[in-house]
Amino acid sequence: xxxxxxxxxxxxxxxxxxxxxxxxxxxxxxxxxxxxxxxxxxxxxxxxxxxxxxxxxxxxxxxxxxxxxxxxxxxxxxxxxxxxxxxxxxxxxxxxxxxxxxxxxxxxxxxxxxxxxxxxxxxxxxxxxxxxxxxxxxxxxxxxxxxxxxxxxxxxxxxxxxxxxxxxxxxxxxxxxxxxxxxxxxxxxxxxxxxxxxxxxxxxxxxxxxxxxxxxxxxxxxxxxxxxxxxxxxxxxxxxxxxxxxxxxxxxxxxxxxxxxxxxxxxxxxxxxxxxxxxxxxxxxxxxxxxxxxxxxxxxxxxxxxxxxxxxxxxxxxxxxxxxxxx
Amino acid sequence: xxxxxxxxxxxxxxxxxxxxxxxxxxxxxxxxxxxxxxxxxxxxxxxxxxxxxxxxxxxxxxxxxxxxxxxxxxxxxxxxxxxxxxxxxxxxxxxxxxxxxxxxxxxxxxxxxxxxxxxxxxxxxxxxxxxxxxxxxxxxxxxxxxxxxxxxxxxxxxxxxxxxxxxxxxxxxxxxxxxxxxxxxxxxxxxxxxxxxxxxxxxxxxxxxxxxxxxxxxxxxxxxxxxxxxxxxxxxxxxxxxxxxxxxxxxxxxxxxxxxxxxxxxxxxxxxxxxxxxxxxxxxxxxxxxxxxxxxxxxxxxxxxxxxxxxxxxxxxxxxxxxxxxx
Numbered sequence: 001x002x003x004x005x006x007x008x009x010x011x012x013x014x015x016x017x018x019x020x021x022x023x024x025x026x027x028x029x030x031x032x033x034x035x036x037x038x039x040x041x042x043x044x045x046x047x048x049x050x051x052x053x054x055x056x057x058x059x060x061x062x063x064x065x066x067x068x069x070x071x072x073x074x075x076x077x078x079x080x081x082x083x084x085x086x087x088x089x090x091x092x093x094x095x096x097x098x099x100x101x102x103x104x105x106x107x108x109x110x111x112x113x114x115x116x117x118x119x120x121x122x123x124x125x126x127x128x129x130x131x132x133x134x135x136x137x138x139x140x141x142x143x144x145x146x147x148x149x150x151x152x153x154x155x156x157x158x159x160x161x162x163x164x165x166x167x168x169x170x171x172x173x174x175x176x177x178x179x180x181x182x183x184x185x186x187x188x189x190x191x192x193x194x195x196x197x198x199x200x201x202x203x204x205x206x207x208x209x210x211x212x213x214x215x216x217x218x219x220x221x222x223x224x225x226x227x228x229x230x231x232x233x234x235x236x237x238x239x240x241x242x243x244x245x246x247x248x249x250x251x252x253x254x255x256x257x258x259x260x261x262x263x264x265x266x267x268x269x270x271x272x273x274x275x276x277x278x279x280x281x282x283x284x285x286x287x288x289x290x291x292x293x294x295x296x297x298x299x300x301x302x303x304x305x306x307x308x309x310x311x312x313x314x315x316x317x318x319x320x321x322x323x324x325x326x327x
Numbered sequence: 328x329x330x331x332x333x334x335x336x337x338x339x340x341x342x343x344x345x346x347x348x349x350x351x352x353x354x355x356x357x358x359x360x361x362x363x364x365x366x367x368x369x370x371x372x373x374x375x376x377x378x379x380x381x382x383x384x385x386x387x388x389x390x391x392x393x394x395x396x397x398x399x400x401x402x403x404x405x406x407x408x409x410x411x412x413x414x415x416x417x418x419x420x421x422x423x424x425x426x427x428x429x430x431x432x433x434x435x436x437x438x439x440x441x442x443x444x445x446x447x448x449x450x451x452x453x454x455x456x457x458x459x460x461x462x463x464x465x466x467x468x469x470x471x472x473x474x475x476x477x478x479x480x481x482x483x484x485x486x487x488x489x490x491x492x493x494x495x496x497x498x499x500x501x502x503x504x505x506x507x508x509x510x511x512x513x514x515x516x517x518x519x520x521x522x523x524x525x526x527x528x529x530x531x532x533x534x535x536x537x538x539x540x541x542x543x544x545x546x547x548x549x550x551x552x553x554x555x556x557x558x559x560x561x562x563x564x565x566x567x568x569x570x571x572x573x574x575x576x577x578x579x580x581x582x583x584x585x586x587x588x589x590x591x592x593x594x595x596x597x598x599x600x601x602x603x604x605x606x607x608x609x610x611x612x613x614x615x616x617x618x619x620x621x622x623x624x625x626x627x628x629x630x631x632x633x634x635x636x637x638x639x640x641x642x643x644x645x646x647x648x649x650x651x652x653x654x
């Protein structure tokens with residue numbers, strides 16, 4: 001059993017240090033922070049709601065805290081920016097035990113270190129279902145900011161990492177006793193890796209015309225940077241990158257090999273468009289960051305999304321996924 | 328019945344204009360905003376959770392949206408700052424009808440105009456209980472920022488407006504068929520008035536050594552700017568300002584005349600400390616803004632809170648209220 005007062009004490013004990021750029025942190029009406037004068041402030045918010053985004057029995061409180069932070073900072077990275085500060089709004093039941101909250105806080109602390117951000121405030125509320133709402137503030141130079149809009153016909157379309165591991169990991173968590181050999185996929189669901197270094201590198205080197213982090217499946221997010229912006233995309237199904245583990249497991253869960261990879265969501269890989277003469281630079285970044293980056297197609301003039309199968313025929317897919325008004 | 332996609336469409340239809348200071352608004356991975364280079368960015372977040380902070384049958388969706396925004400911008404005002412931008416995270420049930428969400432959005436729009444802030448992003452989630460989590464971003468000159476810490480022994484303690492109306496209004500909403508004559512108190516609960524102009528004026532004229540908006544009852548919030556900061560306070564019960572309507576109604580709800588005024592919460596009046604030689608300036612501001620400002624006591628060296636009754640005897644009160652780690 002824990003109330004707001006003891007939760008507050010816990011939080012104050014654990015977040016006491018002030019630091020660079022924070023004029024005033026937790027504990028006043030608002031936090032006061034200083035951003036670089038020549039940069040834009042990036043702001044984004046994301047929620048994790050019990051029994052909607054997660055089931056408490058399936059991930060630990062520290063994984064939950066880390067994931068909530070990861071998902072929010074990922075959006076800052078997808079703008080080419082650097083995340084700096086976090087506000088955490090937590091709704092939790094009075095029935096919650098103190099140990100759970102303590103682990104949640106520990107998860108926050110280590111994720112702040114991992115993503116090099118600072119917790120500057122937040123809010124504790126009662127709520128019958130646990131929820132975490134994380135606002136991330138970051139910064140970016142105005143001329144380096146990468147929007148969803150900007151792809152030009154002829155630009156190449158790239159995606160980082162592998163797709164569908166998280167969606168498949170979720171299916172395993174939901175449908176099956178966890179056996180050996182699935183840890184990789186499950187972990188990709190529980191511990192997403194926002195591609196902050198890649199997003200920043202692509203922006204600093206001005207290699208991309210549009211970028212988004214894939215939170216709702218590549219089909220939906222590809223549409224957001226092409227069809228929604230007045231251009232189109234042509235991608236080849238066989239180029240969609242999937243992991244060895246995905247290949248070994250997919251047949252147990254779906255007749256459609258590509259379904260989780262195309263519309264499963266929660267990949268948090270970066271999807272971006274690059275002028276064709278910069279392809280070599282992308283390969284170099286891939287090598288330097290030791291991160292797979294795959295060319296999956298190109299931007300077209302036609303205002304539609306075309307997905308070609310291995311025979312070069314156009315295929316159609318049901319689009320799914322979670323929709324945000326600013327993610 | 329409404330899903331995220333149709334909710335998103337509604338929101339995009341209603342929030343399309345870009346404006347001053349917003350480089351990139353709703354619709355990308357993050358919003359990008361420009362703050363004045365010489366100012367600090369203030370950041371605060373606050374939640375309204377169904378059946379915790381509100382009951383859906385007791386306030387309209389537009390009142391709910393307005394209140395959520397009001398509560399968040401109030402914190403920026405209590406720092407002496409000017410609120411500029413809002414991120415709104417909304418959790419709502421798929422069972423919600425579209426009309427409810429449309430009214431919620433209308434409430435947001437009119438509150439943005441009322442408080443002169445801009446919606447730059449947010450998030451939509453499913454949630455079995457409705458919740459609104461509002462992050463407000465504002466700005467303040469570093470030398471004008473008013474913290475909770477700063478009161479000196481001998482400073483006078485002032486409070487704006489009347490206290491307890493909101494708490495009493497809530498009791499009326501909860502306990503009784505609404506009859507005539509209670510609209511004022513109920514309205515004070517449903518439509519709080521953040522004292523943005525007062526907070527800013529006090530900061531600009533550098534009249535205050537500490538300030539807080541009263542969200543959790545004056546006793547708890549007074550403690551936050553005195554006892555928690557190493558000083559004390561001595562206040563006179565008879566000076567606690569209450570409205571005519573409060574006086575007419577309180578006996579039906581409480582044997583203790585002052586209880587809702589002292590610890591009821593959700594007043595959103597400003598509580599602040601002022602050097603004694605600036606009392607005349609406070610009176611002038613009160614006159615200019617046509618807003619009651621009452622001296623209720625003074626700051627002491629003793630690290631405790633003393634409340635004196637009409638006979639000058641110290642009285643004790645149970646402290647209640649909702650606790651935030653950064654409100």
